[in-house]
Amino acid sequence: MRILLTAMFLLLLPATGSTAEVQRWTANDGQLIMEDIPPIPESLPSTLSRYQNIRSARFSSFSKDSKRIFIKTRLGPVTQLHRVDMPRGARYQVTFGEEPVGEVMPQPRSNLLALTLDEGGDEFDQVYLLNPDDGQMRLLSDGQALNNRMAWDRQGRKLAYRSTRRNGRSNDIWIQDVASSEPARMLLATDDGTLWKPVDFSRDGKMLLVQQFVSVVDSRIYIKDLPDGELRLIAGDAENPSSNIATGFDDHDSSVLFVSNFNQGRAELAKASLDEVPIIEYVSNSFNWDITQFVLSPDRRRGAFVANEGGISRLYLFDPEKMSYDLVERIPKGLIAGLRFSPNSKKLGMTLNSARNPNEAFVLELGRKPLSERKLTRWTYSEVGGLNTDKFSIPLAVTFPSSFDGEDKTIPIPAFVYLPEGDGPFPVVIHVHGGPENQFRPRFNSDFQSWIDQLGVAVIAPNIRGSLGYGSYYITMDDGYKREDSVRDIGALLDWIAKQPQLDKDRVAIMGASYGGYIALASAVHYSDRLRAAVDRVGISNFVTFLENTQDYRRELRRVEYGDERDPEMRAFLERISPLNNVDKIKIPLFIQQGSNDPIVPKSESDQMVAALREKNQVVWYMNALNEGHGYAKKENRDLFQQATFLFLQEYLLGD
Numbered sequence: 171m172r173i174l175l176t177a178m179f180l181l182l183l184p185a186t187g188s189t190a191e192v193q194r195w196t197a198n199d200g201q202l203i204m205e206d207i208p209p210i211p212e213s214l215p216s217t218l219s220r221y222q223n224i225r226s227a228r229f230s231s232f233s234k235d236s237k238r239i240f241i242k243t244r245l246g247p248v249t250q251l252h253r254v255d256m257p258r259g260a261r262y263q264v265t266f267g268e269e270p271v272g273e274v275m276p277q278p279r280s281n282l283l284a285l286t287l288d289e290g291g292d293e294f295d296q297v298y299l300l301n302p303d304d305g306q307m308r309l310l311s312d313g314q315a316l317n318n319r320m321a322w323d324r325q326g327r328k329l330a331y332r333s334t335r336r337n338g339r340s341n342d343i344w345i346q347d348v349a350s351s352e353p354a355r356m357l358l359a360t361d362d363g364t365l366w367k368p369v370d371f372s373r374d375g376k377m378l379l380v381q382q383f384v385s386v387v388d389s390r391i392y393i394k395d396l397p398d399g400e401l402r403l404i405a406g407d408a409e410n411p412s413s414n415i416a417t418g419f420d421d422h423d424s425s426v427l428f429v430s431n432f433n434q435g436r437a438e439l440a441k442a443s444l445d446e447v448p449i450i451e452y453v454s455n456s457f458n459w460d461i462t463q464f465v466l467s468p469d470r471r472r473g474a475f476v477a478n479e480g481g482i483s484r485l486y487l488f489d490p491e492k493m494s495y496d497l498v499e500r501i502p503k504g505l506i507a508g509l510r511f512s513p514n515s516k517k518l519g520m521t522l523n524s525a526r527n528p529n530e531a532f533v534l535e536l537g538r539k540p541l542s543e544r545k546l547t548r549w550t551y552s553e554v555g556g557l558n559t560d561k562f563s564i565p566l567a568v569t570f571p572s573s574f575d576g577e578d579k580t581i582p583i584p585a586f587v588y589l590p591e592g593d594g595p596f597p598v599v600i601h602v603h604g605g606p607e608n609q610f611r612p613r614f615n616s617d618f619q620s621w622i623d624q625l626g627v628a629v630i631a632p633n634i635r636g637s638l639g640y641g642s643y644y645i646t647m648d649d650g651y652k653r654e655d656s657v658r659d660i661g662a663l664l665d666w667i668a669k670q671p672q673l674d675k676d677r678v679a680i681m682g683a684s685y686g687g688y689i690a691l692a693s694a695v696h697y698s699d700r701l702r703a704a705v706d707r708v709g710i711s712n713f714v715t716f717l718e719n720t721q722d723y724r725r726e727l728r729r730v731e732y733g734d735e736r737d738p739e740m741r742a743f744l745e746r747i748s749p750l751n752n753v754d755k756i757k758i759p760l761f762i763q764q765g766s767n768d769p770i771v772p773k774s775e776s777d778q779m780v781a782a783l784r785e786k787n788q789v790v791w792y793m794n795a796l797n798e799g800h801g802y803a804k805k806e807n808r809d810l811f812q813q814a815t816f817l818f819l820q821e822y823l824l825g826d
Contacts (some may be wrong), residue, residue, distance in 0.1 A: 187267035194783075198806045205780075207761075210813050218816060220555035221620040222809050226528035227252075227261075227550035229519045230274045231506045233302075233333070234281040236512035239519060239549060240302070242271055243533050247805045251285070253302060254531070264302040270803045273318055277348070278326035278468070278513070284310070286318045291799025292767040293550035297331055299348055302421070310346055310354070311335075316723060317344075319367035323375050324468075324682045330357065330368035330378065339722035340365045343380065358394060358401070363726030369419035377444075379426060381416045382406070384647055385730040386607040386638070391416045391428055393444060404442045405430060405450065413437065413642065420490055421470035427490060427626045429461050429475075435642050437461045440477065441493065453493050460639055463507070466490065471488075472536065474518055476506045478639050480567065481586070481611045483507075485520075485534075487541065496541050498534070505613050520530040526562045528614045530550055563588040565612045565631070572635075572662035574647075581647075583659050584640065585632035586612050588622055594672035596628040597679075597823050600663065600693075603631070604684035606656070606731065607645055609638040617812060625819060628673055634659040634689070638754045647750035650733045650740070653713075653745055657692045664700050679823040681815075683801065684771055691749035691760075691779065700755035703822035705815060707763045708800055711779035712751065713744035721769040753782040761818045763811055765798030791818060 192282040194205050230240040230251065238255045245252075247261065249270040252261040258689040264287075265271055272286035272295055283302060286295040295318040297311040311317035315335035322329055330345045333354075340361055345368075358380065360366045365383040372378075380392040380401065388405025404426055405414040412432035419426055420441070430440045430452070437460040439453035444557055457477055463473040473488030475495070485498040485505035504524030511518055518534040531550045565586035574581040597706045599621060603610045610631040618629045634640065634656045636648035645658035660680065668675040679702050682690040684807050687709015694704040710716045717728060733740040745751055760783060764776035773794065793814060795807045802808040 181657040195501065197810055198804075201797045202807055202810060203794045203796070204331060204814070205792045205794075206789075207793060207814055208817065210810070210817065214813050214816065215809070218620055218809075218813060219336065219625060220557050221616040222482045222805075222812060223553065224528055224557070225552040225553040225554075226523075226614070227233045227531050227552050228529045229510070229521045229549075231276045231510055232512040232517065232519060234276070234279075234513060236517060239433075239531060239533065240274065240276075240283070241550060242274075243550075243552070244805065245382060248803055251283075251300075251302070254549055257533075257547050258551060259549070261550075264305055265300065266305065267305075273320055274318045275322060276513070277329075278322055278324060280326050284320050284322070284329055286320070288799070290767045290797045291765050291795075291801070291803055293769050293799055294507050304461075310348065312354075316721075321368040321370060321378075323371040325371050325375065325784040327377070328371075330371075332365070333723035334723045337722075339363060339725075341723055343368050343378075347461065352722075357397070363723070365727060368412040369416040369592070372419050372423040372510050374423065377419070377423070379416050383727070384408075384411070385727065387411055387413060387642055388730075389415060391426065391442070393426070398434075404444070404448050404484055405432075405440070414440075415464075419467045421468070427464070427466065428754045429464050431460075433640050437626060439464065439488070439493075439495075445700075450550060451493065453495070455495075459484075461508055465509045465511065466487075467511040468513055472515055474509050474511070474512065476509065478609075478611075481584075481639070483607075487536075498541065498544075498546075500542070500544075500546055502654070505611055514780070522548075523613045525564050525612045525614060526559045528554065528616075545812065557619075563590065563622050563629075568631075570663055570666035572659045581635070583632055583634060583662065584637075585630055585663065588618055588629040588631075589672060590626050590628065591624045592626075594628070595674040596626060596672060597674050597677035598667055599627050599629050599819065599823070600660065600678065600680040601629055601631045602634065602660070602680065602682035604686045605635070605638075606648060606685040607638055608637040609633055611639075617815075620812075620816065621819065625816070625824060627819070627823065630667070632659065632663055649731060650742060653732065654692070657689060657696060660689065660693045661697060664697060677702055677823055678703070679703040679819060682709065683707035687771070688749070691756075692747070694756045694758055694760060695749050695752040696755070701758050703759045703761070704820065705761045705763070705818065706776075706779070708765065708768055709762075709775065709779075710748075711775045712748040714741055714748065715750075715778070716775055717744075718774045719774055724770065750779055750782055753779075753786055753788070755788075756783065756788060759791075759818075759822045761791040761815065762793070763802075764792075764794045765800060765802065766794060766796045767799040770800040789822075797814060 227241045227243045251265040275284040284298045298307045300307045312335045317333045319332040333344045344354045344357040345357045370379040378394045382390045388411035391404045406713045415429045417427045431437045433452045442448040442450045459477045459479045462478045477484045485501045486495045488495045508521040523529045535545045565588045569582035571580035572583045667673045680690045687706040690704045690706045714735045735741045780792045
């Protein structure tokens with residue numbers, strides 16, 4: 171890794187009441203600005219290089235002839251698209267941009283691929299048409315607005331996608347004839363600020379399946395008759411909200427298959443007729459877990475879905491005609507993502523991941539053999555930096571009690587605990603996921619393993635209230651005025667840590683990204699007497715300024731979760747609980763990371779928090795990347811952040 175250091179100099183802060191000076195240096199051709207962060211020791215990059223050079227391969231799609239696959243992997247600074255011609259085969263790079271590849275959608279009946287790219291992490295995706303044989307790309311979208319969530323028609327002539335080009339706020343659906351020189355035209359105008367996207371075309375191209383996402387607990391499915399017909403509601407109800415995630419039309423274009431939690435409160439398969447009053451049939455299941463992904467084959471005669479069973483993925487094959495399913499027993503234990511059928515509908519590609527193995531691409535042969543005899547083939551074997559991943563810590567699933575409905579009731583909060591070898595007591599890093607409606611699952615994490623191996627710390631990743639995977643009620647337990655209940659879950663976790671002989675209650679740090687960054691900041695406010703340090707990555711410091719400054723196309727979605735800052739009572743509540751307005755209660759060192767181009771949690775959220783901490787003469791390290799957005803996608807930036815985080819934990823978690 172190349173790090174270019176400028177001359178160290180002192181920069182006087184604006185007149186904010188503090189007399190502190192800021193030490194600033196830059197790296198990576200001036201793209202990474204480091205404030206009050208000590209220079210990285212010369213020995214540290216070599217210590218972490220093996221963990222930082224672990225590669226992975228995510229399955230992306232099949233070739234037109236169903237014989238080859240495309241994967242996303244990083245051989246240079248960012249993730250690019252590669253072709254693999256056989257299991258264990260070489261990786262042939264087909265994109266060579268400076269930004270990581272986003273969505274990839276193969277064009278039916280063609281070897282071309284539609285894909286999305288943003289610029290500098292700004293998340294204003296553009297849609298391109300790529301010829302993987304010669305690397306030539308053609309821009310399809312407008313080059314300015316946000317354009318993504320693509321869906322091809324069955325003939326491969328028309329591509330529909332979500333775009334904000336009309337006014338920057340509305341998530342409209344546009345359609346483009348890729349063989350024509352005519353520009354894209356708007357197919358559906360929306361003005362409610364919620365997320366709309368195309369999902370699937372009927373076989374004859376006369377109907378479009380449309381998804382509306384209002385919130386994590388309210389999503390609806392519509393049919394639009396093409397080209398200019400009205401929307402027809404198929405599933406979902408504003409008066410009785412439920413989650414309904416569309417998959418596609420059946421083989422006869424007579425019904426729609428989807429995943430819904432309306433029936434029993436957990437995500438299960440369903441089928442809705444296209445009658446004026448749709449008839450919905452639910453597929454009963456016995457596994458009692460949420461379904462996280464559901465796909466159909468191009469010929470619509472097969473389906474596959476993944477169930478999240480206590481954080482572990484289980485794969486099932488589905489028969490759309492019989493509305494029945496069977497468990498695929500021979501899948502390695504871990505996490506499954508990226509399901510996609512081959513064009514001939516005879517293969518199923520996927521990405522598999524576990525605590526000891528990074529993402530790798532696998533293909534399941536379908537055919538007519540009994541399920542137990544169908545072959546699962548691993549196609550990629552990624553480098554792991556010379557590490558013996560068999561020695562990596564495997565997390566333990568635990569629960570700890572947290573208060574609910576007052577102090578007289580408790581609920582179990584699930585968490586995963588990674589321990590080093592030995593008896594302890596070990597210092598602890600609490601890692602909080604973002605979202606807030608995400609879920610931590612025990613996937614491969616080289617950062618965790620480097621801290622465990624090199625620092626001797628334990629890592630605990632809780633799924634505090636508001637997380638997915640534990641029922642629809644659990645998701646809503648942190649909404650609106652209940653926001654700080656999720657922060658109290660961290661207090662309950664600290665109570666639990668204090669009772670564990672293997673853990674050192676006096677040496678605990680917390681970190682998180684995005685919403686997890688807010689939790690880290692809020693925990694520093696409430697539990698500075700029980701924490702040693704906190705790391706905030708692109709976190710929310712003030713809910714009011716966040717809601718006012720996040721991108722227009724996201725604002726309504728976030729108001730549903732956090733509350734509407736335009737309401738005086740809610741605004742006062744959000745101001746009261748925001749970490750920015752409680753800086754005087756923070757007594758521990760903080761490390762704040764940001765990307766200048768972040769459209770989700772704007773840079774101003776970190777800037778104002780850093781300024782407020784400095785005014786109180788609190789220790790705060792600040793790292794800002796000029797060429798990144800909501801997280802670091804470029805390896806050189808990510809490496810330096812990981813090194814600085816390691817140094818921060820070494821000094822403030824382990825140090826005296």
